[in-house]
Amino acid sequence: MLYALSRFIFFKVMRWNLKGAFPNLNKCVVIVIPHTHWLDFPLGVIVRKLVKKEIHYIGKKALFKAPYGWFFRWMGGTPVDRDKNTNMVDAVANVFEEKKVFRFALAPEGTRKKVTALKTGFYYIAKKAKVPIVMVAFDYGKKEVKISEPFQTTDNINTDFKKVRQFFKGVKGKIPEYSFS
Numbered sequence: 001m002l003y004a005l006s007r008f009i010f011f012k013v014m015r016w017n018l019k020g021a022f023p024n025l026n027k028c029v030v031i032v033i034p035h036t037h038w039l040d041f042p043l044g045v046i047v048r049k050l051v052k053k054e055i056h057y058i059g060k061k062a063l064f065k066a067p068y069g070w071f072f073r074w075m076g077g078t079p080v081d082r083d084k085n086t087n088m089v090d091a092v093a094n095v096f097e098e099k100k101v102f103r104f105a106l107a108p109e110g111t112r113k114k115v116t117a118l119k120t121g122f123y124y125i126a127k128k129a130k131v132p133i134v135m136v137a138f139d140y141g142k143k144e145v146k147i148s149e150p151f152q153t154t155d156n157i158n159t160d161f162k163k164v165r166q167f168f169k170g171v172k173g174k175i176p177e178y179s180f181s
Contacts, residue, residue, distance in 0.1 A: 036173030
């Protein structure tokens with residue numbers, strides 16, 4: 001039911017296209033770029049239904065308490081301790097260890113404003129958890145969601161980030177001037 005509704009909204013109402021297929025992986029880091037508007041979240045929820053995969057995120061523990069904690073878990077959330085003494089790379093890598101299926105999605109820009117450099121946390125999480133990275137582009141300019149093949153991190157962050165920049169080159173966000181370049 002939700003799959004059919006998502007297909008209708010995405011392809012017929014929004015008139016977007018889906019390029020690529022989500023890989024058959026139980027564990028990966030999913031980076032979604034660009035993140036320029038709050039509408040990126042509902043678009044992500046629709047795409048998640050289209051690819052028929054559980055996609056997860058993390059949030060501060062307080063979000064997962066009553067009365068709304070059930071909703072955040074249902075939407076794929078996992079609580080983590082975000083106090084200043086917590087190493088987030090280690091905390092998320094531990095979640096990968098604990099779960100059989102964990103496809104961790106995040107926006108490595110870290111904000112919806114214009115950025116010229118990505119935060120590196122996603123990279124170090126993938127490296128520490130020994131999971132591949134899947135790139136997903138929300139291209140409002142082409143009305144297209146593009147999904148990459150997975151790739152493993154290497155020992156050369158510059159080479160790996162060159163691959164990331166190349167995949168997202170020219171992709172326009174909902175607010176084009178905030179798009180990652």
